Amino acid sequence: MTNSGEEKRKRVKRPRGKVRLIEGKCIACGGRCQAECPVDAITLNDKGEPIISLEKCIGCRKCVKVCPVSAIEHYYTDEELRIIEELKKQGLWKEEQIEEKEERKTEGLDEYRGVWVFVEQQDGCAATVSWELLGVGAKLATDLGVELSAFILGDSIEHLAYEAFAYGAQKVYLIEDPILKDYRTEPYLKGTVDLIRKYKPEIVLMGATGLGRDLAGAVATELETGLTADCTGLTIDKERGLLEQTRPAFGGNIMATILTQNHRPQMASVRPHVMPMPPRNPDAKGEIIREKLNMREEDIRVKVIEIIREEQAEKIDIAGAEVLVSGGRGMQAAENFKILEELAGILGGTVSASRAAVDAGWMPYERQVGQTGKTVRPKIYIACGISGAIQHLVGMQDSDVIIAINRDRDAPIFEVAHYGIVGDLFQIVPILTRKLREIAAKKCAA
Amino acid sequence: MKVAVCIKQVPDTEAEIKWDTQKGVLKRDSIDPITNPFDEFAVEEALLTKEKYDCEVYAISMGPERAQDVLRNALALGVNGVYHIMDESLSGSDTFGTAYALAAAIKKIGDVDIVLMGRQSTDGNTGVVPGELAAILGYTPLTYVAKIREIDFQGKKIVVERAIEGGFEVVEGKLPAVVSVIKGINEPRLPNLMGIRKAAKMEIPKWTCDDLGIEKNKVGLSASATKVVEISVPPPKSQGEILKGELDEIAEALASKLLDLKIIK
Numbered sequence: 135m136t137n138s139g140e141e142k143r144k145r146v147k148r149p150r151g152k153v154r155l156i157e158g159k160c161i162a163c164g165g166r167c168q169a170e171c172p173v174d175a176i177t178l179n180d181k182g183e184p185i186i187s188l189e190k191c192i193g194c195r196k197c198v199k200v201c202p203v204s205a206i207e208h209y210y211t212d213e214e215l216r217i218i219e220e221l222k223k224q225g226l227w228k229e230e231q232i233e234e235k236e237e238r239k240t241e242g243l244d245e246y247r248g249v250w251v252f253v254e255q256q257d258g259c260a261a262t263v264s265w266e267l268l269g270v271g272a273k274l275a276t277d278l279g280v281e282l283s284a285f286i287l288g289d290s291i292e293h294l295a296y297e298a299f300a301y302g303a304q305k306v307y308l309i310e311d312p313i314l315k316d317y318r319t320e321p322y323l324k325g326t327v328d329l330i331r332k333y334k335p336e337i338v339l340m341g342a343t344g345l346g347r348d349l350a351g352a353v354a355t356e357l358e359t360g361l362t363a364d365c366t367g368l369t370i371d372k373e374r375g376l377l378e379q380t381r382p383a384f385g386g387n388i389m390a391t392i393l394t395q396n397h398r399p400q401m402a403s404v405r406p407h408v409m410p411m412p413p414r415n416p417d418a419k420g421e422i423i424r425e426k427l428n429m430r431e432e433d434i435r436v437k438v439i440e441i442i443r444e445e446q447a448e449k450i451d452i453a454g455a456e457v458l459v460s461g462g463r464g465m466q467a468a469e470n471f472k473i474l475e476e477l478a479g480i481l482g483g484t485v486s487a488s489r490a491a492v493d494a495g496w497m498p499y500e501r502q503v504g505q506t507g508k509t510v511r512p513k514i515y516i517a518c519g520i521s522g523a524i525q526h527l528v529g530m531q532d533s534d535v536i537i538a539i540n541r542d543r544d545a546p547i548f549e550v551a552h553y554g555i556v557g558d559l560f561q562i563v564p565i566l567t568r569k570l571r572e573i574a575a576k577k578c579a580a
Numbered sequence: 581m582k583v584a585v586c587i588k589q590v591p592d593t594e595a596e597i598k599w600d601t602q603k604g605v606l607k608r609d610s611i612d613p614i615t616n617p618f619d620e621f622a623v624e625e626a627l628l629t630k631e632k633y634d635c636e637v638y639a640i641s642m643g644p645e646r647a648q649d650v651l652r653n654a655l656a657l658g659v660n661g662v663y664h665i666m667d668e669s670l671s672g673s674d675t676f677g678t679a680y681a682l683a684a685a686i687k688k689i690g691d692v693d694i695v696l697m698g699r700q701s702t703d704g705n706t707g708v709v710p711g712e713l714a715a716i717l718g719y720t721p722l723t724y725v726a727k728i729r730e731i732d733f734q735g736k737k738i739v740v741e742r743a744i745e746g747g748f749e750v751v752e753g754k755l756p757a758v759v760s761v762i763k764g765i766n767e768p769r770l771p772n773l774m775g776i777r778k779a780a781k782m783e784i785p786k787w788t789c790d791d792l793g794i795e796k797n798k799v800g801l802s803a804s805a806t807k808v809v810e811i812s813v814p815p816p817k818s819q820g821e822i823l824k825g826e827l828d829e830i831a832e833a834l835a836s837k838l839l840d841l842k843i844i845k
Contacts, residue, residue, distance in 0.1 A: 161811075162591075165644060166801055169671035180646055200672075200801065202811045256745055316749065319711065319721045342707075344743060347700075348723045351711030355676060360805030363675075363706035382705075383808065391810040435720040435754040439739070443747040481838070499763055505705055506618075514841065525702070535841060536820075537834065543822075551820045553837060555830055565827055569835040 148221075149214035150193035155184055159205035161388065167197035167206060202390065243336075246398040249275040250307075250335040252326070253286040253298055254345055256317065260294050262411070263341035265301040267404060269412030270368050271339055272302045274377065277370040281305060283335070287325045289315040292422075299420040301412055306420060307333065311427040316438045317345050323352045324429045330357060332425070335399050337377050339368070342403040350403050360394035361401040364505075366408055366528065377402065382505070382528050405509045407453050408532070450484060452501055457483025457514045460503055460530070463490040464519020464540065464559060471496060473560070474518060477567045480574060486510070488520045504529035518559045522547030539563065581635035581733045584686050585626040586697040586713075587619040587654060589647040615650040618698025621761045623654055624768040625728065626696050633731060635693075636660045640685050642670060642678060648784045655779035656771035663689070667789040672801025675704070679712035681799055684792040686717060693733055695758045699724055710760035720757035726765055731755075 162182030175190035176197060184197070184206070198206045210218060221227035251271045254261040268284065275282040283305040284298035295306040309325045326349065330338065338353075340346040342364050354361035366389070367380035376393050377400040383390035394400040452458060459478040461471055474485050487497035489504050503510055505525035515533035520526060522538070522545055530536070531550045538551035539559045548554045555562055592614045615623075626637045639654035641647045642665035651662040665685050673681065686692050695717075700707035714721035720738075726748060727741040736755040741748045743762055771779070789796055797803055823830045 163672070165668070165671040169668050169801055178644060182644065182646075202808050261745065317744070318751075319714075319723075323715075343745065344724045345745070347707040348711050348721065351675070351706075351708030352715045352721065354708070355679065355712040355715035358676075358805070361675065361706075361708060362806055363708055379806075383811070389812045390808045391812070392806045393809050394806050397805040436722070437752045438749050439752055440750040441744070441747060442741075442750070506700070506702055514838070538820075548820065548822070553834065554820055554822045555834070556822060557827070557830070561827055562831060565831040566834055569831045570838065573835055573839060 147217075149210055149217050151195075151208050151210045151214060152188050152191045152193050153186055153195065153197055153206050153208050155186065156205050156207055159203055160184065161203050161205070163202055166200045166202065170196045170200045172196065203388070243396070243398050246334045246336040248280045248333075248335045249278065249282050249337045250330075250339070250399070251282070251284050251298075251303065252338065252340040252346065252349070253284045253294055254341050254343060255286065255288050255291055255294055256345075258288065258291050258293070260297060261341055261343055261345075261406070263343060263346070263404070263406040264298075265414075266406070266409040266411055267339045267341060268298065268301040268303055270404070270409045271337075272412065274337060274368060274370055277372060278336075278375060280336070283307060285309075285326070285329055287314050287322055287427075289313075295420075295422050299418045300414045300416050302415075302418070304420050305423060307423050307425060309425050309427050313427060313429060313431055313434070316441065317348075318434060318436050318438065319348055319352055320434050320436065321427060321429050322349050323356060325425075325427050326353050327356050328428060329425060330399060338399045338401045340401070340403045342405040346403055350401060354401050357397075357399070359397040359399060359401060360392075361403070362392045362394070363403045365402045365404050368402060368404070376400070382524065407509050407511050450500060452484055452486045452503065453508045453510050455484040455486075455510070455512050457481045457516075458486045458503070458510060458512045458530075458533075459483055459516045459518065460486040460488065460520060461491050461497070461518050462488035462520030462526075463494070464521075465491055465496060466519075468494075468496040470560070473563045473567070477516070477563055477570075480567055480570045481514070483512075483514070488523075488526050490520075517547050517551070518563060520547055521545040522550065581633065582689065582692045583626050583629055583635050583637045583694045583696060584689055584692045585619075585622050585637060585639050585654070585659070586682055586695065586709075587623060587639055587641050587650050588616040588698075588701050588703075589613045589641065589643050589650045590616045590701050590703040613646060613649065615653060616698055616701045616703075618700055618702070618761070618763065619650075620698075620768040621763060621765050622696040622698050623657060623659070624766045625759075625761055627658055627769070628766060629694070629696075629728070629731065630658075630660075633733060635733065638663065638689055638692075640665065640682060640689075642666070642681055642685075644671075651784055652779045652782070653771060655782055655784075656775035657769065658775060662784055664784050664786045665792070666786050667794075669789050669796045669800045670794075672804065673799050674804035674806050675706050675708050675712055676805065677799040677803055679709050679716055681789075681792065681794055682709070682713055683716040684794050685787060686713075688787070688792055693736075693755045693757075694731070694738065695719065695756075697758070697760050699760045699762050707760075710758050714758035717756070717758065720753040720755070722751065722753050722757050723760045725759050725761050728759070728765075 160183040168176040175187045176184045249271045251267045253264040284303035285307040287309045340350045362379040365379045369378045379392045459474045486501045492502040511532040513534045516537045536551045537553045538547040539555045630637045637659045639659045639662045724743045725740045726743045729739040
């Protein structure tokens, strides 16, 4: 008799629960939950949010674990709760622990040591982002207790090695070859990949410039490792010794922290002006390690025929400006930028624009601030008629002082502004310019 | 003589985005999916190439069901054919997984001389897929192209102008090549009503991983070398000060603040 009793108990199905979407939290990441579901219980609606079939759901919680914003929760239905109560009475219910599966470490990762920074150069002049990267690289190397090195490719560029020492590199890996005179993907790729394969750095940082993006993508593909582009923050997870890479994700509306756990090197790129310049110590010394480029000109699929330099006078570098007066959709027309030019004039600044203003044809592309334009960190940023889409904010939020003028009090620009003025920019800007002129005139007289 | 153009559907991130600060989430009602703006230049360049050299143009997009909208738009503009790469296993792919799947589709189309694509997407913004795609296919990478000067399909050569720091370089590359284009290379056309009508009726062929012979361990979320381990909503800073009062007072206050910052010498 006891036997049949036990059988009966076994037949009670152990409740596994179901999952549901927490209203308003889904960011439509592209259906990670759907991809993970083993029983096809999840479909996506046209907004890209999951629709969960409770009939099919087996409560395995795979979707819960994979959701980047914890938008899916596990729960028990009323009926299941009743069964659980019953099981509890019989002492047969134990709360399940969701076990965190520890990522298996791929062998050989420990062979990789050291932080490397790519020094990007053109005609022997280094891109300043390279030095900015040495600044953040030094911090990472200290936290890991490893060396900071730079690697430089080019033709007759030894002088840059000393510059790299001055900005904190302890070692410089150098490949000099006439083939490397002008940047071309193939020879730079070959040189970089050979260096990384031979010396095995654990972290490789590159500038997210045109050249840097071109090279970084190719290198990561060749080495079959992860690349996190356009990072805005780089830190070390001290417990595991991993590079924590933070960047705007899913259209820039949220920040994601990204790890490259099982591949080496951990590659990341950072845009110019995102990291501060480190101090320069001209007396710093280091070791230069020379390598050869194992490639012949005939093997290269690309030839540079000619380089056309733009007139320096025409070139406006908003990224280097100390004061930026920036206009957005609220400027309404190209001619209205005149009032911003007047304000910028008195402040010794430059006029920049949001993407909306550039797309409307009011300002040229080289003046565009934001994710698809330039990242700037001036001392003063005055945003006029810019609502502040996150793509704009990520391009200017590190400015020392941000002043926003906008009619809409709820515009996101006010969330990053140090000083905000809610009102009509066409009234405020001219008055401000006049006040500043008066002050300047008084100072001059005194 | 075949040209493939890769296009991506992205959220219209320039639509006004507002935060629901109570819930700490994005108000999504206003965000419609659109063709990645940079890819519109690639499509236009492909159409111009078609008109000039009488080649065939195929558009490819990878994405969920709704991504077929961007392909339909390309059809309306006049491409010869489109292919929609759609497979649940591809969801959550990183840039490598994306490039790998696109490469498989390009191989399946066969004899593609030029792959055109935008320099980057406006949602992921990494700008590394063109380089990765070229590396996987073994094609010549030509990124940040501001002008295609000449294509010699028979001689397997292309001459382009690439944007570089402080100017342009004129480069000759061997075909096949992956060409990523920048804003301003052309003026993208709009589809006409006839084109839209015609495209609305057309069947959009779908390719799954199996169709493309994609090894599933190379794509999708689980294959990504990079893993998102934490997501945070940028906290509203809002320690800023809203200046209030009459216009004159506000301007006065702001002027004195600028003075304090020692901007006016």
